[in-house]
Amino acid sequence: MLLRSPVQTLLVDCVSPLAGANFYALCAELNTWPQFCALADRHGVLLLAADRFDRLSPDVFAGQARRIVAREARAPLSRALELSTVLCSVVTALRRSGVRSLALKGPAMSALLYGSPLRRQSADLDVLISPDDAAVAVTALARLGYCMAGDSGALQQGLDLGHLVLMPPSAGPTLELQWDLGRRWQLRDTAPLDFETAWRGRAELAIDGCEVSTLGLRELALALPVHGARHTWSRLLWVCDIAALLESGPSIDWPQVLRVAGRAGCRRRVLLALLLAGRVFRFDLSPVLAGSAECDPPLQRLVAEHLRRLLPASEPALSSELAGRPDYEEEFAALRLFAMCRDGRRERLSTMLGLVAGKLRAAEAAPPRIRSRLVWHVRRAARLASLCLHHLLRRLTRRQAHSPAHIVLG
Amino acid sequence: MHPAARSKDLLVEPMLDETIVYDLEAHRSHCLNRTAKAVWGYCDGKTPVESMPDRLHDDLGLPGDPALICDALRQLSEAGLLQQPFDMTPAPPASSRRQLCRRLAVAAAALPLITSIVAPTPAMAQSRARRRRRH
Numbered sequence: 001m002l003l004r005s006p007v008q009t010l011l012v013d014c015v016s017p018l019a020g021a022n023f024y025a026l027c028a029e030l031n032t033w034p035q036f037c038a039l040a041d042r043h044g045v046l047l048l049a050a051d052r053f054d055r056l057s058p059d060v061f062a063g064q065a066r067r068i069v070a071r072e073a074r075a076p077l078s079r080a081l082e083l084s085t086v087l088c089s090v091v092t093a094l095r096r097s098g099v100r101s102l103a104l105k106g107p108a109m110s111a112l113l114y115g116s117p118l119r120r121q122s123a124d125l126d127v128l129i130s131p132d133d134a135a136v137a138v139t140a141l142a143r144l145g146y147c148m149a150g151d152s153g154a155l156q157q158g159l160d161l162g163h164l165v166l167m168p169p170s171a172g173p174t175l176e177l178q179w180d181l182g183r184r185w186q187l188r189d190t191a192p193l194d195f196e197t198a199w200r201g202r203a204e205l206a207i208d209g210c211e212v213s214t215l216g217l218r219e220l221a222l223a224l225p226v227h228g229a230r231h232t233w234s235r236l237l238w239v240c241d242i243a244a245l246l247e248s249g250p251s252i253d254w255p256q257v258l259r260v261a262g263r264a265g266c267r268r269r270v271l272l273a274l275l276l277a278g279r280v281f282r283f284d285l286s287p288v289l290a291g292s293a294e295c296d297p298p299l300q301r302l303v304a305e306h307l308r309r310l311l312p313a314s315e316p317a318l319s320s321e322l323a324g325r326p327d328y329e330e331e332f333a334a335l336r337l338f339a340m341c342r343d344g345r346r347e348r349l350s351t352m353l354g355l356v357a358g359k360l361r362a363a364e365a366a367p368p369r370i371r372s373r374l375v376w377h378v379r380r381a382a383r384l385a386s387l388c389l390h391h392l393l394r395r396l397t398r399r400q401a402h403s404p405a406h407i408v409l410g
Numbered sequence: 411m412h413p414a415a416r417s418k419d420l421l422v423e424p425m426l427d428e429t430i431v432y433d434l435e436a437h438r439s440h441c442l443n444r445t446a447k448a449v450w451g452y453c454d455g456k457t458p459v460e461s462m463p464d465r466l467h468d469d470l471g472l473p474g475d476p477a478l479i480c481d482a483l484r485q486l487s488e489a490g491l492l493q494q495p496f497d498m499t500p501a502p503p504a505s506s507r508r509q510l511c512r513r514l515a516v517a518a519a520a521l522p523l524i525t526s527i528v529a530p531t532p533a534m535a536q537s538r539a540r541r542r543r544r545h
Contacts, residue, residue, distance in 0.1 A: 050425055050426060051425075053426060054424075054425055054426050058427075066426055066427065067519070069426060070425060070426035070427060070428050073425055073426065074425075074428070074430060074439075074441050074525070074527050075527055075528070077423060077425055077430045078430055078432060078439035078441075078527040081421050081423060081430065081432035081439065082432060082437070082439070084421075085421065085432065085434055118423055170437070171437075172437070208421065
């Protein structure tokens, strides 16, 4: 893999399970440590990088570089401490109410994959519960001060997809309750990631003295690739997770995972994740996995496209990100990549149409003064047409999932 | 005087010569540099303040000056990391960090320093998340 800059090379090397050959030389030569920290933070791997540097001798990693990395890692580390504390209080509150819960991402996954709850950077907390417990869980969390976020339309949409965002009582992390991952992540067969299956394969951890359950390695082997593809693998952290999963779970029966993924309609996403991790961190996949990847020729092109987006030749300036200017070409490329990761031509087309309809609906909602009547009508017609096709194809490809009607909004 | 460090409701995580302390009661984080962490470590409720300068000299090679210890204990007390507020009487003459550096001939980084950390609020985290593409 061709890395474009010393900063990117060092970043990949210092979070890689296999130390790069030039790691020490790059550490000594690099003189743009603030840029390195900003990039690491953007990719969510600043804590992983700081941990790697922390394990080096102070003679190897000293002076200004050490001070800068330590300074920049303070806020993420503080945030990780806060997240692990809040997770414990949430899990304890749910347990007291008789609600079984599985912590997703955040501190729990960090503890499982990296041996410490403080290595993965997360903005919020995600907890998977049984659909039958959703109402009880909301009541239990309301006692902790959590309340529902968003307007009723957004809430209803969330409920239909099996998730609910809860705002904290004070300046803490938001909490996302999930009870239908498969439906939210648009799997053809939601059974492999439904709560009962995940609960049976759960991993038990102790975080700050609190017992926390999380997804087991077999479920993670499905969930991580689907989640990464959902975000078009735009953060190095998600690729690191796959590498850590491969390292920490050599006992995972990957052929079996691929069979389950095939039924769930995410086989391409699983193979993409493995190939991407292999390319970024320069390791070879087992012959079985490599052979499976060869059976899907577009995968190599998809890996190359994701790599270009993950570590581009020139990193986008933070200022332009903050300005929030829409980049339609970039957006379309992301939508296309997102759709291309689906299994089956019909599903890819359906996904693409659904995404385009969503974008057109957002465009329709633009202030009237900047849209002409003709453009508005064309957009509206295009949206309706794509919506019709999208729904038609969805009905052909997916089974209906149940919607929890027992949560009352308000 | 035998100051005692608070240990209840605190999460402590060392990272690259610094130590992050998360206060579960106040929901605040503090960053202790090496000197502040060393002095905090001496606060076991048995070690007298008078013997701390020598220990600091032995451990970190810093000048065994009581002003350094007083500065660290004052900051630890303000951050709520001691069981009882620190109040030294008679107090040594107050000196600024610059004066301390000059008098003890040490770098500013060697002086005890406790920094409060502001973690991103949910709104900040959400705005960051929105910038990432979600489908």
